[in-house]
Amino acid sequence: MNELISLPSAILFILSIRGLNSPRSARFGNLLGIIGMILAIAAVFVFIPFPRLPVIISAMAAGGIIGIISGQKVRMTALPQMIAAFNGLGGLAAVFLAAGETIAGGTGYFTSSIGLVIGALAFSGSMVAFAKLQGILPGRALLFPFQHVLNLLLATVVLILFAGFVFYREEWMFWYLTAASLLLGLLLVLPVGGADMPVVISVLNACSGWAAAGIGFMLGQTLLVITGAIVGAGGMILALVMTKAMNSSLWQILLGGAAKNAKSAAPGRETGNARSGSxxxxxxxxxxxxxxxxxxxxxxxxxxxxxxxxxxxxxxxxxxxxxxxxxxxxxxxxxxxxxxxxxxxxxxxxxxxxxxxxxxxxxxxxxxxxxxxxxxxxxxxxxxxxxxxxxxxxxxxxxxxxxxxxxxxxxxxxxxxxxxxxxxxxxxxxxxxxxxxxxxxxxxxxxx
Amino acid sequence: MSEQLIIFILAAFIGYFVVRGVTPALYSPLMSVSNAISGIVVLGAIGMTGFAENIFVMVCGLIAVFLASVNMFGGFAVSVRMLEMFKSKRKKQ
Structure with missing residues (x-):
């Protein structure tokens, strides 16, 4: 029965993206998305024990007020960092849910680890992207020695801890996995320069979707799985469109954004005078x-x-x-x-x-x-x-x-x-x- | 689990085809709309808070409710604002 309630919401979400086919239908589509969300939340509230409702609603209201105010106030030039920040918070929510499940002694070790790792990558990666776009960190590519070796090593550590937690189910492994994933997200986005940001933001957007899907698997909630899959696929398409427009590839940007800068051509090859006008x-x-x-x-x-x-x-x-x-x-x-x-x-x-x-x-x-x-x-x-x-x-x-x-x-x-x-x-x-x-x-x- | 995997893959296909149809002019609203609907994790967070038997679990759930709500409400707020801009000019033209 619970599953059936999620069907209309899933359809409304699909229609909300479908509405973006043209500026004319886009606003109606967005409205459908909001309705889908209200339906989904209302359906869950019905099952929640009454004494817990006030505290849940207050947390939602607090988050909602912050979200709406910052969404209203943001300047359109600052839109990318706002989207990055929202993505990151969604990822962090997935991390907390995976942590909660682990503390509660849940048995979905594999699924909770997926939600955890992707959510943590989305969170720390988005925070770096936010800081770069906001000018807190320099926007250019930040390089450090042995970058690729270090990243590869860290990725291996993440994989080992992942496997370790799934097979041995030791709780300490979960916390180390969290830390390693957070660090990996940080190091992956640090070397990316300003002009590659459209790709990175799209990938992070996809990650927040996949993290939601991972949490959906963990909790057995179909609507999270469906929505997460759609958002994840959408983010990846955007990333591919962007890389194609730069004649680059995802690997090049995530791994070698640095290398590209290093071999830039010698300046002043084209000599001559530029004509200036008024x-x-x-x-x-x-x-x-x-x-x-x-x-x-x-x-x-x-x-x-x-x-x-x-x-x-x-x-x-x-x-x-x-x-x-x-x-x-x-x-x-x-x-x-x-x-x-x-x-x-x-x-x-x-x-x-x-x-x-x-x-x-x-x-x-x-x-x-x-x-x-x-x-x-x-x-x-x-x-x-x-x-x-x-x-x-x-x-x-x-x-x-x-x-x-x-x-x-x-x-x-x-x-x-x-x-x-x-x-x-x-x-x-x-x-x-x-x-x-x-x-x-x-x-x-x-x-x- | 395997049933959900099937659902996941089919949904990804739907996502692929639906997003392919989005006009490039609306890629930014697409990001904020998908941002908002990925705030759907709030359902999991509400459930976890509601049925937690342990204070730590409940706190984790509550924090997740808060974070996912920022993501969701913020995403919709930004989308509404952006799409409002795309609308205003049809009247004048």
Whole structure:
């Protein structure tokens, strides 16, 4: 009977993700997810002995208030670390449940260990990701000697303790397993650099799902198993989409994110002078253009230039009848889909926003590409230079546009540490300065 | 156990196909929605707290209720906020 009650919730959860097929059905989908959750919780409350209810409800209320307030307050640029933090807490909940089961003398040694290990990895890994994104730890790849050997050793220790606990059932092994798993999560995420964060966050998201599934096995609760499996599969798909967009692999990022940085090409290979221009030049060329494609990167969001960008696109479209579109690279931002949310926050209609595959051919027929706070995702070396660390990564084909504007602080290279030959080309104009200030200056010119 | 393994694998397949259909523009809301529904561990936590015969077990369960609730409510709150942004522009256009 208990099992049957979980069926509607499971279906509602599936529909809630299904709703994300399009922005139109997404909000309804989310509502279905909330209803599914309420049903599931109500069904469990029925069985709980009455005297225990107040304390459970208070714990839920406390967590709920903290969750809702932080969810309401978070800035959209800080969204990735918020998601990382939530993931981590979900993982930690799994750890406490596995611990509780072990203290209670439960017999599901294998299943509780799975929930424990994955939950602990999700927790400590997410905390490191959070600290990196929040700027508490440096965002670049943190390297230490014998990293791979140490990680391999630690992973082996985790496996041995896992097997040991399953076969010998000594409680001390459980606590050592907890500690080793927590440490492993820490060490796995520490070496990952900022631009690989979209992948790591997706993997951690998957882990929180699998941890839930593991706890479901342990407690024999089908709904946890189903939901955990769906979330786990979803997180892995996102991770694969992201790695594909970086021409990388999960192994490369989790094991060798470090190695990639080390062999970055010697700077200054492409010599020549970059041409710099003023916001007035940019405004003049864009208002006489027929088509403009704006390419935002994380630097745009960091400078909070979204609203200026929105004003610029509205002016160009309404005052000068220019066709304005936005082109988004799959790994622009710090988590999957991050740039879309940032542009949505600035009220830029999603009909004007295009994914890389949809728009890449159109650069050849466009007059102006306005690249703001992005670098590596436009670098033509990814297509032409096999020795480049980003060789093979799909990039936005901005060089095909008649004129390319780069809004940038300086000629400095991007995250991957390689020079961008686009800067030195005839039809490229550099607009030096803060992304927001430059765009605001362009807007003032357009208003004249 | 084996029955649940079958359920797990089938559910993973459903997850795979459903998530494949999600439009890339909504990947961030996808993460926060899946984040929220993975807060489903709260069911296990409620059960553990409710039927604990030992104070330590009950404390573990309660902490898990609290943590999973942050995850769940927070995830839904962020999703609602994000999806609200994606909605607002259809009216204006």
């Amino acid at each position: 916001p007035e030049d940019a405004a003049f060329i864009m208002e006489n253009a027929q088509s403009v494609i704006i390419v935002p990167g994380y630097g745009m969001a960091a400078a909070r230039a979204q609203h200026a960008l929105k004003e610029m696109s509205v002016l160009l479209r309404q005052k000068y009848r220019v066709r304005v579109r936005f082109a988004i690279h799959p790994v622009a931002g710090r988590m999957p889909g991050h740039m879309n949310v940032l542009l949505a926050e600035a009220d830029i209609p999603y009909e004007e926003i295009f994914e890389m595959d949809e728009i890449n051919r159109d650069f050849a027929e466009t007059d102006v590409a306005y690249v703001i706070g992005a670098n590596d995702i436009t670098n033509p070396l990814a297509e032409t230079d096999p020795s480049s660390p980003i060789y093979g990564m799909p990039v936005l084909n901005v060089s095909a546009a008649k004129t390319v504007f780069f809004v940038k602080r300086s000629l400095a290279s991007g995250y991957s540490g390689i020079d961008n030959p686009l800067f030195y080309r005839e039809n490229t104009v550099m607009l030096y300065g803060d992304a927001k200030e430059v765009t605001e200056a362009v807007v003032r010119e357009l208003e004249k």
